[in-house]
Amino acid sequence: MTAAAPTTGPTSAAPPPAPGRPAMIRNPVLAGFHPDPSLLRVGEDYYLATSTFEWLPGVTLHHSRDLVNWRPLGGALTEERLIDLAGAPDSGGVWAPCLSYADGLFHLVYSHVRSLTGAYKDVRNWVTTAPSPTGPWSDPAPAPGGGFDPSLFHDTGPGGSGRSWLLWLTWDHRPGHDPFGGILLQEWDRTARRTVGPARRIFSGTRLGRTEGPHLYRKDGCYYLVTAEGGTSWEHAVTVARSRDVTGPYTPDPAGPLLTAYGDDALELQKAGHGSLVETAGGAWYLAHLTARPLTPRGACVLGRETALQRVHWTADGWPRVDGDAGPGRPSVHVPAPTGERPASQPPAAAPASVLDPGWMTLRRHPDPSWLTRTGPHDGTPGLRLRGGESLSSLHEQSLVARRQQHLRFTAGTTVSFQPRSPQHMAGLVHFYNTQLWHYAHVTWTEEQGRVLRLAVCDRGRYTEPAPLVRLPPDGPVRLRLTGRGSEAAFTWSVGTDTDTDVRAEHPLGPALDVTRLSDEYATVGDGAHFSSWGFTGAFIGVCAQDLTGGGRPAEFTALDYQERTPPGLQAKGPGGMPDDR
Numbered sequence: 070m071t072a073a074a075p076t077t078g079p080t081s082a083a084p085p086p087a088p089g090r091p092a093m094i095r096n097p098v099l100a101g102f103h104p105d106p107s108l109l110r111v112g113e114d115y116y117l118a119t120s121t122f123e124w125l126p127g128v129t130l131h132h133s134r135d136l137v138n139w140r141p142l143g144g145a146l147t148e149e150r151l152i153d154l155a156g157a158p159d160s161g162g163v164w165a166p167c168l169s170y171a172d173g174l175f176h177l178v179y180s181h182v183r184s185l186t187g188a189y190k191d192v193r194n195w196v197t198t199a200p201s202p203t204g205p206w207s208d209p210a211p212a213p214g215g216g217f218d219p220s221l222f223h224d225t226g227p228g229g230s231g232r233s234w235l236l237w238l239t240w241d242h243r244p245g246h247d248p249f250g251g252i253l254l255q256e257w258d259r260t261a262r263r264t265v266g267p268a269r270r271i272f273s274g275t276r277l278g279r280t281e282g283p284h285l286y287r288k289d290g291c292y293y294l295v296t297a298e299g300g301t302s303w304e305h306a307v308t309v310a311r312s313r314d315v316t317g318p319y320t321p322d323p324a325g326p327l328l329t330a331y332g333d334d335a336l337e338l339q340k341a342g343h344g345s346l347v348e349t350a351g352g353a354w355y356l357a358h359l360t361a362r363p364l365t366p367r368g369a370c371v372l373g374r375e376t377a378l379q380r381v382h383w384t385a386d387g388w389p390r391v392d393g394d395a396g397p398g399r400p401s402v403h404v405p406a407p408t409g410e411r412p413a414s415q416p417p418a419a420a421p422a423s424v425l426d427p428g429w430m431t432l433r434r435h436p437d438p439s440w441l442t443r444t445g446p447h448d449g450t451p452g453l454r455l456r457g458g459e460s461l462s463s464l465h466e467q468s469l470v471a472r473r474q475q476h477l478r479f480t481a482g483t484t485v486s487f488q489p490r491s492p493q494h495m496a497g498l499v500h501f502y503n504t505q506l507w508h509y510a511h512v513t514w515t516e517e518q519g520r521v522l523r524l525a526v527c528d529r530g531r532y533t534e535p536a537p538l539v540r541l542p543p544d545g546p547v548r549l550r551l552t553g554r555g556s557e558a559a560f561t562w563s564v565g566t567d568t569d570t571d572v573r574a575e576h577p578l579g580p581a582l583d584v585t586r587l588s589d590e591y592a593t594v595g596d597g598a599h600f601s602s603w604g605f606t607g608a609f610i611g612v613c614a615q616d617l618t619g620g621g622r623p624a625e626f627t628a629l630d631y632q633e634r635t636p637p638g639l640q641a642k643g644p645g646g647m648p649d650d651r
Contacts, residue, residue, distance in 0.1 A: 102607030373607020457616025471611025536579025
């Protein structure tokens with residue numbers, strides 16, 4: 070297993086459990102869009118790495134000391150030399166990272182997906198290393214392509230060979246062939262940073278099919294191959310196979326999947342799959358996996374695919390089992406935390422300085438002073454200045470800064486200062502899924518009315534304006550707010566205010582909008598054999614500016630705000646909690 074190493078920084082303290090009660094993990098531990106978790110322990114520290122697709126920085130990292138409390142470290146891929154997402158398709162970009170540790174270095178392997186619809190997948194796989202999860206990360210070394218979901222297994226520690234192995238799914242586009250062409254394994258030379266020796270197909274999957282997301286572990290003389298199967302939707306599952314030899318053959322667990330929600334639509338946590346294992350310092354085992362929480366049974370999962378943890382025990386004959394309060398092999402919301410672990414008293418080591426806080430992301434474009442700067446505090450809060458970029462339909466140079474939607478009930482707002490002089494100048498607040506699915510309240514200009522407020526909707530590429538234009542004063546800030554409640558969200562506006570303290574002056578902007586179209590389920594379009602569009606991310610809320618003339622007209626945003634809304638009479642839940650009123 071992973072060798073111990075010096076810690077890289079403590080986490081913040083968490084409220085202790087009530088006297089006499091054990092600490093509990095409440096799932097999801099990472100709410101909102103955090104799919105494909107890779108879980109790693111180094112010494113006393115736990116790390117989660119999750120997919121980011123077309124969003125930057127690539128590969129979101131979190132840190133914990135107790136598996137209960139998780140603090141964001143920002144992203145790993147913060148520079149164009151590490152990832153260039155210009156032109157990346159919706160739900161392309163950075164897929165399924167794997168974070169591992171060997172030789173005093175963190176190893177991060179990830180896929181860069183350049184096309185994904187139709188028969189083909191154009192993918193490049195990369196490996197980068199760093200002395201700390203917050204960097205600096207090395208120039209990436211190429212890894213074998215032809216598929217995705219690469220991972221690294223280091224056979225280090227007592228009884229290990231000391232060698233490292235790269236695993237990935239090979240993709241087969243040919244008619245009559247299973248596109249999920251099996252799991253390949255090839256030795257990885259950590260010093261030369263390249264593969265050596267032959268690539269071997271070590272596993273073709275179980276009857277569930279669609280085998281992907283491989284991770285490899287060694288325990289008690291056996292090698293355990295953990296894979297995702299069933300596809301990353303309702304039939305998703307975590308399966309396990311084992312072998313006495315790292316190169317196989319691998320025999321699947323005769324009991325079936327280690328974890329799945331398939332067949333029980335009443336479970337709160339659905340789509341459970343794509344798992345990775347970790348052993349605590351005390352010898353307990355946990356499984357990280359992605360999950361989703363639909364608004365209705367098999368309905369829209371607006372928050373996207375999230376990260377959850379389950380307790381694992383081992384049978385006498387050496388197979389892992391998940392057995393929580395949801396039942397054997399089912400994902401549970403409440404999971405006992407490991408005993409003897411403790412949250413640290415200080416925050417983890419900080420990520421390199423950035424203009425944005427760790428919770429905020431940009432779309433396909435790394436933050437750069439040419440288009441994004443932080444402005445000085447205004448009424449006690451800093452702001453952002455964006456130079457207008459391309460449209461919300463662009464795959465290249467958008468000026469957009471956003472954060473994940475993490476609750477079904479929420480409010481989000483900003484005050485925008487913007488002086489448009491053309492209908493091609495726009496700036497405002499956006500509820501965004503991808504370039505084809507968004508709701509946008511923005512300040513713009515018309516020849517007839519001058520400065521106006523417009524509500525625009527893009528529904529699978531079809532553009533509409535569901536509300537009349539609102540004429541605005543010729544100058545001065547405009548406050549925009551988005552209020553979400555389950556399957557709907559509505560925009561409001563006001564002038565002459567710069568905070569959320571006075572909601573009485575707000576006016577509605579158009580009707581409540583259908584949020585379910587900002588979901589994986591609505592974004593995915595296909596007939597089961599051919600897909601013209603995929604949805605693998607989740608809803609974001611952010612600020613953006615466009616100047617379609619190419620002049621880069623600036624807009625300033627202050628009082629950026631996002632918070633969960635608690636229904637009257639109900640106690641607010643933690644950041645990972647699901648609001649009660651769906």
